[in-house]
Amino acid sequence: MTDPLKQPLHFIDGEFRAGIEGHTFETINPATNRVITQVAEGRASDIDAAVTAARRAFDEGPWPRMSAVERASHLVTIAETLETSGDEIARLEVMDTGLPIKQARSQAARAAQNFRFFARMIQDLGGEAHRVGDEFLNYTVHKPVGVAGLITPWNTPLMLESWKIAPCLASGCTAILKPAEWSPITASKLAEIIAEADLPPGVFNVVHGFGETAGAPLVTHPDVDLISFTGETTTGKTIMRAGADTIKRFSMELGGKSPVVVFADADFDRAVDATVFGVFSLNGERCTAGSRLLVEDGIYDDFITAVGERAASVRVGDPTKAATELGPLIHPEHLDRVMGFVESGKQEARLVAGGERPPGLQEGNFVQATLFADVDRSARVFQEEIFGPVLVASRFSTTEQAIELANDVRYGLAGYVWSGDLTKAHSVAQALETGMVWINSHNVRDLRMPFGGVKDSGLGREGGHYSFEFYCELETIHVALGNHHIPRFGTNGPARETAKGGSH
Numbered sequence: 001m002t003d004p005l006k007q008p009l010h011f012i013d014g015e016f017r018a019g020i021e022g023h024t025f026e027t028i029n030p031a032t033n034r035v036i037t038q039v040a041e042g043r044a045s046d047i048d049a050a051v052t053a054a055r056r057a058f059d060e061g062p063w064p065r066m067s068a069v070e071r072a073s074h075l076v077t078i079a080e081t082l083e084t085s086g087d088e089i090a091r092l093e094v095m096d097t098g099l100p101i102k103q104a105r106s107q108a109a110r111a112a113q114n115f116r117f118f119a120r121m122i123q124d125l126g127g128e129a130h131r132v133g134d135e136f137l138n139y140t141v142h143k144p145v146g147v148a149g150l151i152t153p154w155n156t157p158l159m160l161e162s163w164k165i166a167p168c169l170a171s172g173c174t175a176i177l178k179p180a181e182w183s184p185i186t187a188s189k190l191a192e193i194i195a196e197a198d199l200p201p202g203v204f205n206v207v208h209g210f211g212e213t214a215g216a217p218l219v220t221h222p223d224v225d226l227i228s229f230t231g232e233t234t235t236g237k238t239i240m241r242a243g244a245d246t247i248k249r250f251s252m253e254l255g256g257k258s259p260v261v262v263f264a265d266a267d268f269d270r271a272v273d274a275t276v277f278g279v280f281s282l283n284g285e286r287c288t289a290g291s292r293l294l295v296e297d298g299i300y301d302d303f304i305t306a307v308g309e310r311a312a313s314v315r316v317g318d319p320t321k322a323a324t325e326l327g328p329l330i331h332p333e334h335l336d337r338v339m340g341f342v343e344s345g346k347q348e349a350r351l352v353a354g355g356e357r358p359p360g361l362q363e364g365n366f367v368q369a370t371l372f373a374d375v376d377r378s379a380r381v382f383q384e385e386i387f388g389p390v391l392v393a394s395r396f397s398t399t400e401q402a403i404e405l406a407n408d409v410r411y412g413l414a415g416y417v418w419s420g421d422l423t424k425a426h427s428v429a430q431a432l433e434t435g436m437v438w439i440n441s442h443n444v445r446d447l448r449m450p451f452g453g454v455k456d457s458g459l460g461r462e463g464g465h466y467s468f469e470f471y472c473e474l475e476t477i478h479v480a481l482g483n484h485h486i487p488r489f490g491t492n493g494p495a496r497e498t499a500k501g502g503s504h
């Protein structure tokens with residue numbers, strides 16, 4: 001097993017290295033806030049070394065030139081090791097992020113599935129071909145874009161990293177991963193696993209560090225061709241501005257404030273189960289969390305009571321225990337931020353459940369599963385992403401009002417609709433300003449489907465073949481099959497100046 005107390009290093013050009021300037025930073029266990037270990041802290045010089053290695057591996061190395069089948073076999077090896085290391089990865093993730101162990105195990109399994117899925121998908125990737133009469137054949141080929149900068153957040157870190165790394169490497173790009181500074185440990189574990197899969201040096205690199213000092217130089221580096229970013233909307237805007245001078249391709253997976261719309265004719269119990277799980281799983285630190293509950297008048301009081309009772313019974317505590325449903329938030333700064341929202345919710349709405357640090361958990365960043373009801377749409381807790389175990393609820397009386405309330409935020413990542421009337425559910429789903437909607441379902445994702453948001457929740461889609469649209473250039477090739485007509489210029493004798501001043 002990897003020693004978690006060992007210093008996580010950068011992984012550059014096939015080697016684990018300390019930072020060139022020798023800086024380090026601490027990573028802490030959110031259940032105790034005690035330091036786990038010191039992590040190598042990358043700066044512009046480390047980023048430059050990683051980009052140089054990735055550029056060379058792309059321009060001169062075998063990786064982009066290999067057949068898709070060969071690249072896929074490396075990805076399958078990575079998936080197999082991720083599977084056999086699932087328990088270890090889950091334990092590291094629990095220690096570094098506070099994710100409850102059961103949920104960390106499923107995230108580790110999902111990371112392996114991502115590698116297997118994109119290994120299959122790249123082998124099936126086809127282009128278009130059109131015959132144009134007898135004269136032409138036109139076709140498209142996918143070519144890897146080049147050197148990719150992958151910048152990831154601290155929630156379910158390894159799984160989200162795999163979501164970018166697997167299609168990026170499958171397509172033939174080379175990569176520099178800059179993991180989040182609050183959850184660095186599993187990125188180094190992933191580098192170990194990838195190193196064992198014998199990828200050519202420089203194909204995959206990890207540089208740890210902070211956004212401003214390691215992320216920013218990756219974004220502005222002229223030899224980086226694309227940036228896939230997942231994180232906060234404000235960071236996404238900064239990154240797009242910073243990358244504009246070097247004309248990079250961007251994929252932006254940003255924040256969310258997703259509505260759960262529950263009609264009176266919904267399956268009440270299933271809707272309660274999904275609502276509670278959808279906002280309190282993954283410690284509420286989930287971009288697609290259903291964090292705004294909109295309930296139809298007729299069942300509003302009963303639904304709020306049921307969700308409130310369940311929220312009050314969510315088991316908060318030690319994330320290493322199998323029975324724990326809600327672990328500590330990632331960092332004391334994030335706890336302060338979430339508690340700031342809870343305090344403003346207490347001024348703006350009716351507190352139904354939670355709202356405090358759980359009794360008996362004085363160490364660590366714990367907060368109770370919290371529900372506010374009768375929340376006005378103008379409230380801060382209705383409008384802003386809290387990214388913690390806090391659910392806000394409001395009532396509606398007509399379908400039009402439900403749609404209007406659901407859309408009245410700047411985000412548009414996910415939406416959930418609960419109704420026994422499927423015609424109504426479909427029309428509401430299509431009226432939601434959001435990238436993804438689940439009808440009578442919690443967030444179950446088929447890997448073939450596109451993932452992404454609208455409005456302030458992001459740009460572009462990843463997932464399935466959409467990931468390859470991002471990591472590949474599509475080149476169109478036009479082939480003449482016969483002697484088609486070519487207009488002949490310059491065949492009418494010597495050129496003469498036509499008029500004073502010439503022509504344009």
Ligand code: NAD
Nearest residue numbers: 152153154179180211215216231232235253254255256287
């Ligand atoms: P964050 O924006 O603070 O940081 C994300 C990453 O960006 C980190 O690696 C950070 O170091 C880096 N970064 C920060 N400033 C940078 C800069 N100037 N240049 C380059 N890199 C920089 O986000 P976070 O707090 O780590 O994550 C939580 C956010 O992520 C939430 O808003 C959540 O909704 C969002 N998220 C979105 C999705 C999605 O798929 N839409 C998935 C998970 C999380």
